[in-house]
Amino acid sequence: MSHPDLISFAGGWEGYRVRNTTTTGTGNEKRIEIELVPKFQEQLLCPCCGxxxxxxxETTKRIxxxxxxxxxRTYLxxxxRRLFCPQCGPVLESLPWLAKHARVTGRLAASVARLCSWLPIKxxxxxxxxxxxxxxEIDKRSLQQRFGSVDLSTVEVIGMDEFALRKGHRYATVIVEPHRKEVLFVAKGRSRESIRPFFQQLGDEGRKRLKAVAMDMNGAFEEEVKANCPQAAIVYDLFHVVAKYSREVLDRVRNAEADRIKDDKKARKIIRTSRWLLLRNSRNVKDGDMVRLQELLQANQNLLTVYLLKxxxxxxxxxxxxxxxxxFWEQWYRxxxxxxxxxxxxxxxxxQVYLQGILNHCLWQLHTGILEGINNKIKVIKRMAYGxxxxDYFFLKIRAAFPGIPG
Ligand SMILES: [Zn+2]
Known part of the structure; x- marks a missing residue:
């Protein structure tokens, strides 16, 4: 096999053959140029009408x-050719290995997109x-092809959550299928209006099919769900309620305690540095830390109470x-x-006002761990500086990170 034949064979540029190859530069600048010309064909068919x-x-040189x-580095x-069709006029010949106005071949684009799922663009x-x-752009186009549309035809349960695009302001909302672990929808904002397009996409049939929706205790989302799917059960997930408890009870009692013992330096230090101990599951607390935790809890009966009630x-x-x-709730409440x-x-x-949404969990065990997972993944995607x-690109990356498992 001569050189051009080998390159042609490996290159697989369908319909074209290698006329010439040249090499220039050294080191990082080394480049190969392969000149490709059309093979002889009996028939030239119009890509539009056939x-x-x-x-x-006319023929133009594309690099x-x-x-x-x-x-x-390899350049083609x-x-x-632009062919002449009696019906359509001049039409660009279509090449299976090179998209219409692309500056890279299909296989380079595929390789770039594959790497982009693991590495930062840079x-x-x-x-x-x-x-x-x-x-x-290459990655975005590839994601659009794979995740540009979503199949909602069998969706019966969903979970929804908001996340901050920037710290403290500008939000986005994700809607997921918790069993399939699939992101179905991502939108800017966290208002009723921002999730409305999802229900429009669901259509009449889809809205009637929806049986349960897991969410945070968020009035706006709940109203929109009730307006569109009055039959669907609202389910509050453990993750959000416990997070709320940590913020509104644990943190505040701890701070109040820290204030109260302002002059007791040692006790103050124990309390200040122990937030993470209080937030942890007790079975994950190490022995040494347990001693500190106990010391801390003995020092404060209130903290012990709110910790146990959590x-x-x-x-x-x-x-x-x-x-x-x-x-059980009645006992807890008392x-x-x-x-x-x-x-x-x-x-x-x-x-107490939201109790029904908690009790609904008995009937609809929606595991919303995926919402927590998404929150973490979003942090990673942010760090990778997709900007x-x-x-649209950012939201596609989120959808791609949770493509769903066939269920
Ligand atoms: Zn034609």
Whole structure:
């Protein structure tokens, strides 16, 4: 096999043959140029209408990148033809390995997109000596092809959550299928209006099919769900309620305590540095830390109470029988009231209003761990600096990170 034949064989540029190859530069600048000309063909068919073309209207030289050959950047000089169709006029010949206006071949684009699921754009751009914008566009196009549309035809349960695009302001909302672990929808904002397009996409049938929706205790989302799917059960997930408890009860009682013992330096230090101990699951606390935790808890009866009630609150999500769960709630509620800790009393009073949404969990065990997973993944995607200038791209990255498992 001569050189051009081998390159042609490996290159697989369908319909074209290698006329010439040249090498220039050394080291990082080394480059191979492969000149490709059309093979002789009996018939030239129009890519639009399929009719026989009468001839070649014109030929232009396109320079495009392909995957590197060994240590050299590889450029193709393609003699691309515009054919003349009696029906459509001049039409660009279609090539299976090169998209219409692309500056890289299909296989280089596929390789770039594959790397982009693991590496920041910057690294992929450096690796292939492409520009940041080029790499982003290639990845975005590939994601649009794979995740541009979503199948909602069998969705019966969903979970929804908001996350901050920037700290403290500008939000986005994700809607997931919790069993399939699939992101179905991502939108800017966290208002009723921002999730409305999802229900429009669902259509009449889809809205009627929806049986349960897991969410945070968020009035706006709940109203929109009720307006569109009055039959769907609202289910509050453990993750959000416990997070709320940590913020509104644990943190505040701890701070109040820190203030109270302002002059007792040692006790103050223990309390200040122990937030993470209080937030942890007790079974994950190491022995040494347990001693400190106990010291801290003995120092403060209120903290002990709110810590224990947090552990008990979690139990509510274990019941499968609504009546039992309700009984358990009543006991929990009474203990909260009897504690007379203002932050705890306030929390329990407010939660009482939302009780139905907690009890609904007995019937609809929606595991919303995926929402927590998404929150973490979003942090990673942010760190990889995909940027927020292009929301569509950012949202596609989130969808791609949770493509769903066939169920
Ligand atoms: Zn035609």
């Amino acid at each position: 009719k026989q073309c009468t001839g070649v209207h 495009v990148r392909d995957l590197p050959i060994l240590d050299a 000089v393609v003699h691309h 690294h992929v751009a450096e690796f292939y000596a492409l520009s940041w914008d080029q790499v982003k 552990e008990d609150l979690k139990q509510l999500w274990r019941f499968r029988c609504t009546e039992e769960a309700e009984l 203990r909260a009231m009897e504690s007379k800790i203002p932050q705890l009393v306030l929390f329990a009073t407010r939660l 927020f200038r292009d929301h």
